[in-house]
Amino acid sequence: MRVLLSTYGSRGDVEPLAGLAVALRELGAEVRVCAPPDEEFAELVGGAGAEFVPFGRSVRELVTGVTPVSAADVPRFAAELVAARFDTVAAAAEGCDVVLATGLLPVGTRSVAERLGIPYVYACFHPCELPSPHYLPSPSRPGPPFPPGVTDNRVLWDLDAQKVDALYGGALNTHLSALGLPPVTGVRDHVFTEQPWLAADPVLGPWQELTDLDVVQTGAWILLDERPLPADLVAFLEAGAPPVYVGFGSMPMRGPTDVARVAVEAVRAQGRRVLVGSGWAGLGLIDGRDKDRDDGRDDGRDGGWDDCFVVGEVNQQRLFGRVAAVVHHGGAGTTTTAARAGAPQVVVPQIVDQPRWADRVAELGIGAAHDGPTPTFASLSAALTTALADETRARATTVAAMIRTDGAEVAAKLLFDVVGRGRGAQRTPPAA
Template structure:
């Protein structure tokens, strides 16, 4: 299986992907990861054997040097990267797992490629629920007196739309996909995954979402602690760890001074993690030590408390280590994590993002109390460590168990015969010539599929205008892309709906329905529908099956009760139509069509031996080929007629 993981965000968004990637690779999957171009992310992901595809801007530079001033412009930039870079990276993959900062275009990429899509969140507070407010986003803030959670989540959806809806739908239109009206819910899907420990971040019901909670995706860290850090730890009592990860922390010097002095006020040594804020020591005293990126899984069990920003990853690692916590939340989900730490009794929630000596001293007194220490150790025993394993196996099972749809199989079968009927190119051209004698007609195809008839007509008739109707969004998307490549998109309108329900605003000079009479219940009902759409003097191009010879019982079971050729034409004439041209598919055309379909399926299965659907496709090719050769090859015929209404 080939998996694409993608996220745009900070370290807390990328480390879980590395954890899942490592487990997927251990189960035999090929893993590609789209992530920001930061060097530390590339090294982290390469370390677990994932192929890394960078996209977007360097996140550390954005956070610490030049944050974007135009939120809408930055959102449009990200959406473009989703469709371009992520879209290219997803080619050949079986599934996309998207996370991080609003991956608005990822699901559209999956739709375009016909592959599966999963959204995974690393905290529950981004998923609409009656139990809590949404995290803040750019845009108009809610009135102070707005307390209804549903109203707040509705406002949240409006904020997301304000940033992402226009660029998302513009890109969807460009690749032939229908617009969406709610970006957030489109991205989440009805069944998002929640990669959060169920004790630390339980998912509470009372929601329309069918959430799958896997547990946190933890990447095992085997790195030893640096020798000088080991020496510091061994030289005295457990220190208070202070670090704010990828948070830039305005007034970092003041933050460092407040945290060091607050820890000293509690009689504790201090371990300062520089992080993206580049925190430093405030003096040369030997009770303080500064570190860079080190193994938190090894370090946190050896500290007295962890003072941090409240990222999901740091919260989980500290809880798993049994270390009391002081959470100084900065933004987004971090206030929720701070509250959760306090609710569980495993630490204290600092009030606001800027610690002072007084505020942090009070929080540390709570965190360093015997009661908090005991509670933190008790909760540590309940934190799960198998989330990445659960998610990896679920992903493999989801992809492997889901059969390829009939639509997907049809797309493969007709890859080398896009007209989807037993007709060669010359026959198609002659039928169009008789149906479109002027070259400036309005044409309608009922049940157009990928619109191959319309595309061929438009490509050779620059004054022609056409419309197609079909229920398949996948087929219509392919038709839109092909129309764009041919330069005829402005003259082609496509409608996704049942052909029988289509109601045009004005009549057409030619109505086509070849191989789609089943949508109306048979030949004569199809002609009745065509008559409703036809302009005076207009024509109908219709294709229908017939029995060339007496069929076997098996053939009748497959195709139903068909007439012979003469009876088929007689029924059309009796219905008030005059044939002005016709074509009966030759044996060569019939055989070429069948061989193309089942041969394409067989070739695909042989070319994709590791694909979960390979066996299904191969079995379909074998079964259909056998039915053709042994069941209907000697009896099946296909007729196309160009008709005009008979004047009475």
């Protein structure tokens, strides 16, 4: 069986597909992955043994570039992605038996699969992406703001569908017309299908019923990471008490607040050492206390190395089990990794699904939800007090044992079933 997996987004959108690719290959499938052209994504996909097909612009450049994509650029950028799906993704789908798409709304991918006569599956990594009376649609969707005073979620989801039609409908139907195919009405729901897959852990991101969608929840698609931690990081970890990790992944963290300074000072005020994950925001230390040696490393004699350390891309699955708490942006992958490790969390949400993950962390009692995207010394200190409490650590340990690790295997078997049956996936995922 030949499978095409397609996504457009940050690492949090690509790494789960690499995890699914590993599970598919273990069942004997050949896997091809369409993803943004960033080098780190090519390495992820190649490490999973899948063929990498780049499409679209570099996401890292879009996020961290000097001139981010403006509101005026969004319609042109959306049209570019639709065109790339009818071009690059369509070519990659040739000879495949099934297409699975996720990430930034994959408009056009279903039409590509239907034109080739092969099944199409849509998957997402958080329940609040799917229309439901239990969740508000994301207000960050490009388009007019929701009318003030409207609180009915069903009405708001209808307005969200109108935003999607306005943003993507013209580009999609132009391509369909050129191929002699009928236009699509209701673009968002066409992309989602009536039976979308939810690749989120049932404890962390449960799907609540009472919706028109027949959602198949597989569990999170986890790419197991066997890499050892760097020797200098291990030395830092072993030089003192477990530190608090602070990192915001692919978030640029632009704004007037020096997030690194606020975070380091707040953690230090708790009497804790700090481990800073540089991420796409390029976070670093706030003083020169790690620079007292000629080779740029601290010998620990002045407390600098014992106090604070910066790390780049690293195996978080190994690392998070060795920290006192994790302060992060609330991406689905980071939230799941911290929960699996039993690490208390402070979620400082930035966009889209991240406020919901923050709320869920607080609901479960495994950490704190920071109020808003911009921490201050006082607000982060209060959140850290909650996360570092003994009862939070105990609850995080309990919940860690409840997190499933077989989501990718479940999804891989379901894809085989989709192809074998020649129609939609069965309602209940088989046991892994």
